Amino acid sequence: MKAFNFPKKILMHPILAFCxxxxxxxxxxxxxxxxxxxxxxxxxxxxxYELLPHWAVNLSALTLPWLELICGFFLATGxxxxxxxxxxxxxxxxxxxxxxxxxxxxxxxxCGCFGPVGDELSWTTIIRDVFWMLLCIHVLKYDRYxxxxxxxxxxxxxxxxx
Amino acid sequence: MATQTRTLIQRMLLILALGVSLGxxxxxxxxxxLEIVSGWSSKTHVPPINIQEARRKHLKGILFVDxxxxxxxxxxxxxxxxxxxADLFDFAYKMRFTNPRYQDEIIVYGKTFSRLYDEKVCRxxxxxxxxxxxxxSTGLSAWQAEGYPTEP
Numbered sequence: 001m002k003a004f005n006f007p008k009k010i011l012m013h014p015i016l017a018f019c020x021x022x023x024x025x026x027x028x029x030x031x032x033x034x035x036x037x038x039x040x041x042x043x044x045x046x047x048x049y050e051l052l053p054h055w056a057v058n059l060s061a062l063t064l065p066w067l068e069l070i071c072g073f074f075l076a077t078g079x080x081x082x083x084x085x086x087x088x089x090x091x092x093x094x095x096x097x098x099x100x101x102x103x104x105x106x107x108x109x110x111c112g113c114f115g116p117v118g119d120e121l122s123w124t125t126i127i128r129d130v131f132w133m134l135l136c137i138h139v140l141k142y143d144r145y146x147x148x149x150x151x152x153x154x155x156x157x158x159x160x161x162x
Numbered sequence: 163m164a165t166q167t168r169t170l171i172q173r174m175l176l177i178l179a180l181g182v183s184l185g186x187x188x189x190x191x192x193x194x195x196l197e198i199v200s201g202w203s204s205k206t207h208v209p210p211i212n213i214q215e216a217r218r219k220h221l222k223g224i225l226f227v228d229x230x231x232x233x234x235x236x237x238x239x240x241x242x243x244x245x246x247x248a249d250l251f252d253f254a255y256k257m258r259f260t261n262p263r264y265q266d267e268i269i270v271y272g273k274t275f276s277r278l279y280d281e282k283v284c285r286x287x288x289x290x291x292x293x294x295x296x297x298x299s300t301g302l303s304a305w306q307a308e309g310y311p312t313e314p
Contacts, residue, residue: 036188038194039189039194039196040194040196043196044231044249046276047274047276047277048231048276049276050274050275050276051275051276052276053275053276054274054275054276054277054278055199056199057276057277058196058197058198058199059198059199061196062185062186062188062189062196062198063181063182063185063186064181064185065185066180066181066182066184066185066188067177067178067181067182067185069181069184070177070180070181070184071177074177080173080176080177082170082173083170083173083174083176083177084173084177086170086174087174087177087178108233
């Protein structure tokens with residue numbers, strides 16, 4: 001019975017969740033920087049999906065990479081980890097939905113996950129997004145190391161009690 | 163629990179506000195600024211043309227310009243239309259208009275749900291000296307719905 005518990009323990013261990021958090025943070029920063037450098041190319045990719053109305057395309061291309069960058073920064077530094085992770089789950093949910101709809105409609109485009117140069121849209125890219133979303137859920141559930149905001153709040157609480 | 167949820171939502175809104183602010187702020191500098199809301203500030207003054215009139219002109223052999231990207235053009239376009247993608251305008255213009263006749267009428271189409279390719283190309287054609295421009299703002303879908311000829 002103990003033998004069965006061992007992999008479960010590893011899977012649910014906070015250290016694993018912390019490693020996944022750092023992995024997600026670096027992934028997001030890497031993805032965001034490519035899109036921030038060339039927002040026009042990213043806007044063209046978004047327009048290629050034909051899902052957003054024309055007035056929302058440029059606005060999304062300008063803001064989405066920064067949202068990824070901020071979430072990545074927060075995950076790496078341990079600030080607002082739960083909120084940033086929850087925000088990312090929502091983002092990945094939206095991305096997966098958009099990619100799936102486009103693939104079903106037969107749209108031929110690059111996925112745009114890492115800027116203009118990227119993989120062609122396929123079921124593999126969707127599975128990859130779902131995988132990242134699952135990693136976020138893992139971090140949300142099990143990560144509890146180096147949460148800077150929690151430490152500050154805790155110290156405030158202790159000060160208040162003293 | 164309610165306080166925790168409220169804090170969580172407040173922080174998520176803070177992330178959203180930070181992302182939007184930084185994105186817009188970053189767009190204020192540099193040479194490649196994007197128009198924040200596409201088609202908002204740069205309305206074209208090119209007169210529109212309705213689908214029936216466009217068809218009459220098509221029968222007369224007036225030049226049609228497809229402003230969409232080449233990948234979309236290759237999937238289907240108005241019969242005889244040439245492709246001048248908005249993003250590759252300079253290159254495509256030089257290729258297609260080797261001897262431009264500025265007074266000739268040109269009908270531009272290419273509006274999609276996510277992009278106003280037609281307006282962008284009209285602005286560029288205007289700046290090149292073409293005066294007799296019309297926009298088929300209903301785009302290819304209305305043309306196809308009427309059963310008018312397309313290629314391939």
